[in-house]
Amino acid sequence: MVKIPDFFSLKHLLALSLALNVSLVLRVLFESENQGLHYYGLALQKKFRGTSMAESGSVQKVAHVSKRTVLSTPFSSSSSSVGTLSEVEDGGEKIINLDHGDPTMYESYWQKMGEKTTIVIPGWQSMSYFSDIKCVCWFLEPEFAKQVVRLHKVVGNAATEGRHIVVGTGSSQLYLAALFALSPQEAIEPMSVISAAPFYSSYPSMTDYQKSGLHKWAGDARSFNKLGPYIELITSPNNPDGFTRQSVINQTGGALIHDLAYYWPQYTPISSPADNDLTLFTVSKSTGHA
Ligand SMILES: Cc1ncc(COP(=O)(O)O)c(C=O)c1O
Structure with a gap:
């Protein structure tokens, strides 16, 4: 059994245990929040930012990814209102481009098919x-x-x-x-x-x-x-x-x-x-x- 030094009362131990638990809980919450950015759904929080589209007179709408709202649409399309998901230099946040899609989702699959796809x-x-x-x-x-x-x-x-x-x-x-x-x-x-x-x-x-x-x-x-x-x-x-x-x-x-x-x-x-x-x-x- 571990001997507890005399200057440590039960009150001290309780306070220490509480502090450790609070910090553990905070850490777990923080980590799952960050992971959520990668693995959860897409929150439609509209944000306007200057891009090449903005230069040409229109504004590009983007949405941040968060684990709170899941976009149920399973697909994206070139001209539908469902956008592309891309990581921008914005603190590592994922962004959905609601202005237009870009059908690159299956690119790596078709690359793997190699010569079979040549017509x-x-x-x-x-x-x-x-x-x-x-x-x-x-x-x-x-x-x-x-x-x-x-x-x-x-x-x-x-x-x-x-x-x-x-x-x-x-x-x-x-x-x-x-x-x-x-x-x-x-x-x-x-x-x-x-x-x-x-x-x-x-x-x-x-x-x-x-x-x-x-x-x-x-x-x-x-x-x-x-x-x-x-x-x-x-x-x-x-x-x-x-x-x-x-x-x-x-x-x-x-x-x-x-x-x-x-x-x-x-x-x-x-x-x-x-x-x-x-x-x-x-x-x-x-x-x-x-
Ligand atoms: C619902 C729907 N119908 C039709 C089309 C047009 O498809 P296509 O590429 O064959 O012209 C699209 C393209 O995004 C679509 O989303």
Whole structure:
């Protein structure tokens, strides 16, 4: 047994023990706070700072990382309101750029794939306007169509039997094509295009980009109360919040566009094959290239 010197009373020991405990507790709290900066979620504490964007007249919004608020969105996108996470020379704090994303998340994965990712297209290939004239989309490469069907079957995220596949340069182009196809040509006024807020930030500008008389952005689907035909965009999982979604309009006469850009297993559980009249997918989100 350890002998306690005479000048140490029980009171002294109690005070010493208290001091040690308080300092230990403080240390544990301090360390977990710091670790939280690296491993926890992202608090949306907006901060404005001068950057190259600021020089060009706009302001860049950034958010600090803290363990208090978890941003539920599991993905980031080049033009969505979900930003990139980067460490800046700001006392080692992590910053989220809410102005734009940058799809570098899968870069190291694709680097590891090395030569497997190299694609060579000989100059003589695909010169004809027609790759398959029996197909609705006559310039769709049959081998590409085969691989699209195979991938959806393996992943289980889309019904492919008896479907037409239409290809475009990304789903943005296909979105415009879908709007054109679904808007009546003889209507007296433009067809309203809506989506439940919060929606992908590019929808309004994409919808009105061509200043078409056929369709017009009409905002949040939840507050839409106009009678007559409309086009509702259903994004699932949703950009920017990652929620699974269904139509929110309880009205007839609507055409639905399902934007399933993020319906891939790296972003969300695949519960059943999507089986809609019109579904948009994009290679860019499945591979992480945009
Ligand atoms: C919900 C959603 N739909 C469509 C797109 C457009 O994708 P693409 O790169 O194929 O044009 C994006 C891109 O960020 C998106 O977030």
